[in-house]
Amino acid sequence: xxxxxxxxxLALLALCAWQIGLDPVRIWQGLPHMGALLARMANPQWDYAxxxxxxxxxxxxxxxxxxxxxxxxGLPLAIIAARNISPxxxxxxxxxxxxxxxxxxxxxVWAALLVTVFSIGRGAGVLALSIxxxxxxxxxxxxxxxNLEGRQLDALKGVGASWGAMVVYGVLxxxxxxxxxxxxxxxxxxxxxATVLGLVGAGGIGQLLWRDLNFLRxxxxxxxxxxLFLTVAAIDGLSWLARKLQNLELPAYAFRGxxxxxxxxxxxxxxxxxxxxxxxxxxxxxxxxxWDRFVLGLKQGSAMLGRMLTPDWSYKRRMLxxxxxxxxxxxxxxxxxxLLAVPAAFFGAYNLWRxxxxxxxxxxxxxxxxxxxxxxxxIMFFRGVGPGPLAGALALTIxxxxxxxxxxAEIVEAVDSRGLEAIESTGATPVQVWVYxxxxxxxxxxxxxxxxxxxxxxxxxxxxxxVGAGGIGTWLMLNLSARYWERVGLLLLGMIVTILLVDAISGFxxxxxx
Amino acid sequence: MKKTALLLAVLMAxxxxxxxxxxxxxxxxxxxxxxMKDAESLVESVEPLAELLSxxxxxxxxxxxxxxxxxxxxxxxxxxxxxxxxxxFSYVLANSESNxxxxxxxxxxxxxxxxxxxxxxxxxxxxxxxxDLAGKKIAFVDPASxxxxxxxxxxxxxxxxxxxxxxxxxxxxxxxxxxxxxxxxDVDMAVMFADARQRYAADFPAAxxxxxxxxxxxxxxxxxxxxxxxxxxxxxxxxxxxxxAIAEDPEALAILKELFDIHGFVRATDKDYxxxxxxxxxxDVDLTGE
Numbered sequence: 001x002x003x004x005x006x007x008x009x010l011a012l013l014a015l016c017a018w019q020i021g022l023d024p025v026r027i028w029q030g031l032p033h034m035g036a037l038l039a040r041m042a043n044p045q046w047d048y049a050x051x052x053x054x055x056x057x058x059x060x061x062x063x064x065x066x067x068x069x070x071x072x073x074g075l076p077l078a079i080i081a082a083r084n085i086s087p088x089x090x091x092x093x094x095x096x097x098x099x100x101x102x103x104x105x106x107x108x109v110w111a112a113l114l115v116t117v118f119s120i121g122r123g124a125g126v127l128a129l130s131i132x133x134x135x136x137x138x139x140x141x142x143x144x145x146x147n148l149e150g151r152q153l154d155a156l157k158g159v160g161a162s163w164g165a166m167v168v169y170g171v172l173x174x175x176x177x178x179x180x181x182x183x184x185x186x187x188x189x190x191x192x193x194a195t196v197l198g199l200v201g202a203g204g205i206g207q208l209l210w211r212d213l214n215f216l217r218x219x220x221x222x223x224x225x226x227x228l229f230l231t232v233a234a235i236d237g238l239s240w241l242a243r244k245l246q247n248l249e250l251p252a253y254a255f256r257g258x259x260x261x262x263x264x265x266x267x268x269x270x271x272x273x274x275x276x277x278x279x280x281x282x283x284x285x286x287x288x289x290x291w292d293r294f295v296l297g298l299k300q301g302s303a304m305l306g307r308m309l310t311p312d313w314s315y316k317r318r319m320l321x322x323x324x325x326x327x328x329x330x331x332x333x334x335x336x337x338x339l340l341a342v343p344a345a346f347f348g349a350y351n352l353w354r355x356x357x358x359x360x361x362x363x364x365x366x367x368x369x370x371x372x373x374x375x376x377x378x379i380m381f382f383r384g385v386g387p388g389p390l391a392g393a394l395a396l397t398i399x400x401x402x403x404x405x406x407x408x409a410e411i412v413e414a415v416d417s418r419g420l421e422a423i424e425s426t427g428a429t430p431v432q433v434w435v436y437x438x439x440x441x442x443x444x445x446x447x448x449x450x451x452x453x454x455x456x457x458x459x460x461x462x463x464x465x466x467v468g469a470g471g472i473g474t475w476l477m478l479n480l481s482a483r484y485w486e487r488v489g490l491l492l493l494g495m496i497v498t499i500l501l502v503d504a505i506s507g508f509x510x511x512x513x514x
Numbered sequence: 515m516k517k518t519a520l521l522l523a524v525l526m527a528x529x530x531x532x533x534x535x536x537x538x539x540x541x542x543x544x545x546x547x548x549x550m551k552d553a554e555s556l557v558e559s560v561e562p563l564a565e566l567l568s569x570x571x572x573x574x575x576x577x578x579x580x581x582x583x584x585x586x587x588x589x590x591x592x593x594x595x596x597x598x599x600x601x602x603f604s605y606v607l608a609n610s611e612s613n614x615x616x617x618x619x620x621x622x623x624x625x626x627x628x629x630x631x632x633x634x635x636x637x638x639x640x641x642x643x644x645x646d647l648a649g650k651k652i653a654f655v656d657p658a659s660x661x662x663x664x665x666x667x668x669x670x671x672x673x674x675x676x677x678x679x680x681x682x683x684x685x686x687x688x689x690x691x692x693x694x695x696x697x698x699x700d701v702d703m704a705v706m707f708a709d710a711r712q713r714y715a716a717d718f719p720a721a722x723x724x725x726x727x728x729x730x731x732x733x734x735x736x737x738x739x740x741x742x743x744x745x746x747x748x749x750x751x752x753x754x755x756x757x758x759a760i761a762e763d764p765e766a767l768a769i770l771k772e773l774f775d776i777h778g779f780v781r782a783t784d785k786d787y788x789x790x791x792x793x794x795x796x797x798d799v800d801l802t803g804e
Contacts, residue, residue: 029593030592033591033592051678115687115691116691119694119695119698119700121684121700200687201684201685201686201687201691203684207684207685210657210685211657211685213584214582214583214584214656214657214658215607215657215658215799216584216587216607216611217799293698293699293700296698379584379588382584382585382588382589382592383588383591383592384592385592385594386588386589386592386593386594386595387578387580387585387586387588387589387594387595388578388594465581466581467581467582467584467585468580468581468582468584468585474579474581477581478549478579478581481687481688482549483690483717
């Protein structure tokens, strides 16, 4: 049975390889070109850095505004969507469906849609980031609320508290810390996402990046990506620090008397309200969309939506073809990336090496790989293998190796090392220790991580076409720019159904694993 | 251990064989193009054109739909694309990167092999000439667009502006979107080919009344038909004469007009595009190649 399963996976990999046109000769012949490209990139332009930093500030403010707006929108949605506190079961169900549907559409696609309505520029970008951030916050927070200890809520209900009172006294105080950490999580996600939004005209550093790519200035591109790498690392660090800070709470005994304590509580509340209001005002001003312009956008947008809701079914052949290609790209990248991530994790796990320099170096490399957004990597592969699904699949494979290499290494690090030492003491080589002692224990966790990756790779594969790297995104982009909304509607419908289906299947398999 | 090694070996073999199977192709030529952003009848209609060209050439011609010109330029460089319909700036880049060669220029509706870009403002704007643009919000089409960025940007630099400092610049992502941005008041001025307002009359019927033109660029060489750098002279000559021949065929010409607004071809050489190179160099584009 076990071997049969592996053969099945291999057959799947071979099928995908065939479908995306994997040609070893072509890749081999492309290698010198790729090498020349990398050599050009190894020459970062420092005088260009000043210009990058200026635009980076805009991108960062977009990410912050998107995280703030998203958190503010996500908070009430989370309360409505949480089964144990939702004001009405029907409303709860509807909200959950809405969130699940919205979640399937990648942020670049949101940005591309919003750009046609609210014009090019950072406004559409901030809105797109807010939508995805709100969704993340609403999903994670509603799960958190559902897992809250229920007795306190029951007690409040028992004394006849209204729904509002239950939310204000029973829920909000207990989720405040969680909201704070989700805000920073959304910020991390946004900074990564904001880099590619410029590709579809939604402002920020992506606009510079797009110009460099179009001028084939790969040396400047390298500078830009290096700066992005450092920024993402800094944001991750800041986010970690901020989450630590939330635990800094003055204990009740630090106050002289109850009155002082209440005063402190009110002061905190008032300060919080002022901060939230200021943040909201700043975010909205950053949108740069006046009320009249917003109304005009809504009018144009509803006309667009109306046409999207009457999909052009005669286009379904192209849709299915595009979806199949996206699926091949996603499956190939997930399987090949998982296989490549195993050695990466082996070299990157702290507990397997006496000299820590080795895993540290490896972790740095893996993190660096993850900085390249897959669509940008795909364009770099154009140099070696030409535009098309192969470039997309190879790019996504490398990105997947980066992400899974990190996750796998963390899984290995969580393994109790005593069993390994026992095997080692019998004189086993490191490879034998790995194969007999470690792999059997970590395999289920590896598989679960890979299935998670598959879900997000399917999303990534649908947007590869935005730069011309295959899949359904190609047709989505072409019809978006042609304003063919009936076809855009059909393509989005196909994407939503496919992604929901893949999520459901992968979720089912993950539950079977655990 | 052995089993794992065996498994890996099988995996490699299967992947390799599968890959080779997919690539056993007969001789064919890949023709790349980027659909005109406004074409209602998009990609499907290019199949008949490829069909006609295949008959003329006696070699199968496979159309490749690219989403942007970077893809075509890199495709020509990597050998995945044999020839393509690319705008002047993309040609200059492809030439410097991989020695791709222009064989034909497209003819415009008026029979010339050049066109212009125009500067468009709102009808009630206080901007009356290119001298009034300091500090304004302006829209270009796309950094890779010859008429929508390169020529106008070079002209503005020639007038003494610093593109990055003197304007709030956005890239609209299409000539139609640039026009839409002016109409919606999102920018003070937008550049686009002349006259995009007529081309997009169906989408923006009020454009002629609600906007006016404050200037034009110098004439720009029109769309090029470019072959990859390592193609032998005989083959590139065959492609050129086949295209010239089918432009005489009314059926093929109708498709060319509808899809690319191409009304015929004329033979061209690299010299015809030298002017574009000079403009690009004014914009700090690296044309030194690998």
